[in-house]
Amino acid sequence: MKRTLSAVEYSGEEEGMASIAKAISHPVRIRILKLLASQQCCFTGELTEIIPMAQSTISQHLKALLDSGLIQGEINPPKVRYCIHRENWRKAYSMFGGFFNADLACRYDCH
Amino acid sequence: MKRTLSAVEYSGEEEGMASIAKAISHPVRIRILKLLASQQCCFTGELTEIIPMAQSTISQHLKALLDSGLIQGEINPPKVRYCIHRENWRKAYSMFGGFFNADLACRYDCH
DNA sequence: TTTATTAATCGTACATTTGCGATGAACTAT
DNA sequence: ATAGTTCATCGCAAATGTACGATTAATAAA
Helix, strand or coil, X not given: CXXXXXXXXXXXXXXXXXXXXXXXXXXXXXXXXXXXXXXXXCEHHHHHHHCCCCHHHHHHHHHHHHHHCCEEEEEECCEEEEEECHHHHHHHHHHHHHHHCCCCCCCCCCC | CCCCCCCCCCCHHHHHXXXXXXXXXXXXXXXXXXXXXXXXXXXXXXXXXXXXXXXXXXXXXXXXXXXXXXXXXXXXXXXXXEEECHXXXXXXXXXXXXXXXXCCCCCCCCC
């Protein structure tokens, strides 16, 4: 890719929102988050039983969610227990809430 | 890609959330939405003046946002006026609000 | 020590995204 | 008709994402 020469500078909020959005931009990651949030399961193994995908693929998606900060993992040998990262979850909640705040959007009508 | 043989089936909500999330998973699209939402501009030309990117690239991002349903365009020859799609914006608001609802997340603590 | 279990990581193949310049389409104005 | 304006689309190149099976690492159990 011919990467921008004049490098657009983004704000922390823009980068942060985009990063979280990217993490939840795949339906299987939405499902994983919903499963974790509803406490239907926690160990990787339980996820691989429920979701018909290769173990390595699930693991890859878990890594993406970990990197986003939306979940956290606790090593519990030889298993790993995952769950929602509550603080970051709340942050995401208020970030998206603020962004999509209805009052902000289209104060005036273009049409 | 060796596409899933056992094809995971996703719910409409999972697909919908992922689709909107994908649309806002790039910082420049966040910026465009914020500009449109705050009514600082509306025509493509105004965006290309503010954002240091090729006109074709901006147009591409606008298309992605259009496809997501988050914005709408009104042809106003030879210009095109874009703005937030209010109804879908509200839908996204409640969808993300419901998803990130703090009460839902981690009712019990894993740790 | 050996074996079993669990999950991460590696390597590969292919799809999709992102950026650009160039070109094209639609409409205005002269 | 001709030229100008505005924006979409095409074609390309490179990066990133997604899925799989195979392998490795860490620990528990025998």
